[in-house]
Amino acid sequence: MPQNALSIHQFRALRWLDEFFGTDDSAERNRRYGAALDRLDDAAFDVLGQTVAGVQQITQQSAPDPLDHLDRHWLSGSYFPGVDATVVRRSLQDGYRSAIADAQKAGLPLHSVWVCGTEDSSSSDFRVDHVVGPTAVTVAIITPRPQA
Numbered sequence: 001m002p003q004n005a006l007s008i009h010q011f012r013a014l015r016w017l018d019e020f021f022g023t024d025d026s027a028e029r030n031r032r033y034g035a036a037l038d039r040l041d042d043a044a045f046d047v048l049g050q051t052v053a054g055v056q057q058i059t060q061q062s063a064p065d066p067l068d069h070l071d072r073h074w075l076s077g078s079y080f081p082g083v084d085a086t087v088v089r090r091s092l093q094d095g096y097r098s099a100i101a102d103a104q105k106a107g108l109p110l111h112s113v114w115v116c117g118t119e120d121s122s123s124s125d126f127r128v129d130h131v132v133g134p135t136a137v138t139v140a141i142i143t144p145r146p147q148a
Contacts (some may be wrong), residue, residue, distance in 0.1 A: 007112045007115065007116050008108070008113055008114070008115050008116075009113070010039065010106065010112065010113050010114065011069065011070075011114065012069075013069070014112040014113065014114065014141075017110065017112050017118070018052050018109075018111050018112060019093020020032060020112070021033070021100075021110035022094040022110070022111070023037075023109075024098050026107060029109065030104060030107075033100050033101075033103060033104035034035075034104070036096075036099060037097065037100055037104070037143065039119050040093055040096060040097040040100070041097070045093055046138075053126050060134070062105050063117040067096070073092075073146070074088055075088060075089060079143075079146040079147060080121070080126060080143055080144055080146065080147070081121065081122055081140060081147050082120075082121070082123050082124040082125075082141075083123075083124055083125075083126040083144070085124035087126055087128055089123075089146055091126055091127060091128045092128055092141070094128070095127070095129065095130065095139065096128065096139065098130065099128075099137055099139045102130065102137055103132075103137035106132055106137065108133075108135065108136050108137050109135075109136050109137070110139060111136045111137070111138050111140075111141075112138070112139040112141065113138065113139070113140055113141070114141045114143065114146045115140050115141065115142045115143070116139075116143060116144065116146075117142045117143065117144070118142055118145065119144075119145050120145070121144050121145050121146060121147040122144070122147075124144075125142065125143070125144060125145035126142070126143050126144070127142045128140070128141050129142060
């Protein structure tokens with residue numbers, strides 16, 4: 001059965017995270033996890049702030065468009081009209097904090113995917129869940145289908 005790119009996807013910002021947290025150097029990966037957890041626990045945490053800038057620098061990406069896409073469509077709430085923008089931000093922060101903590105504890109890399117869990121673009125279902133597998137911790141950002 002062919003993959004349905006409309007229901008499961010990995011946009012460029014998620015690939016950056018995979019590269020950032022997927023280093024083969026376990027000591028460096030652990031350092032990155034620790035730094036990310038410190039930032040995620042900061043009351044002034046900004047999804048587009050220092051953590052993302054660090055990922056961008058380490059993965060040597062210079063094009064701002066994936067971050068612009070994340071900001072304009074996801075964090076603004078325009079993609080998911082049934083989900084308040086604060087829910088999107090809080091879910092991403094809390095979901096990644098939990099996944100990174102489990103990945104650090106297990107000594108595994110982190111991988112992320114986006115899953116459209118419903119065709120109803122007005123749905124309020126927005127979740128960030130994860131599973132600890134034998135080779136990686138996989139994060140699933142589960143959302144409604146974006147509004148066209």
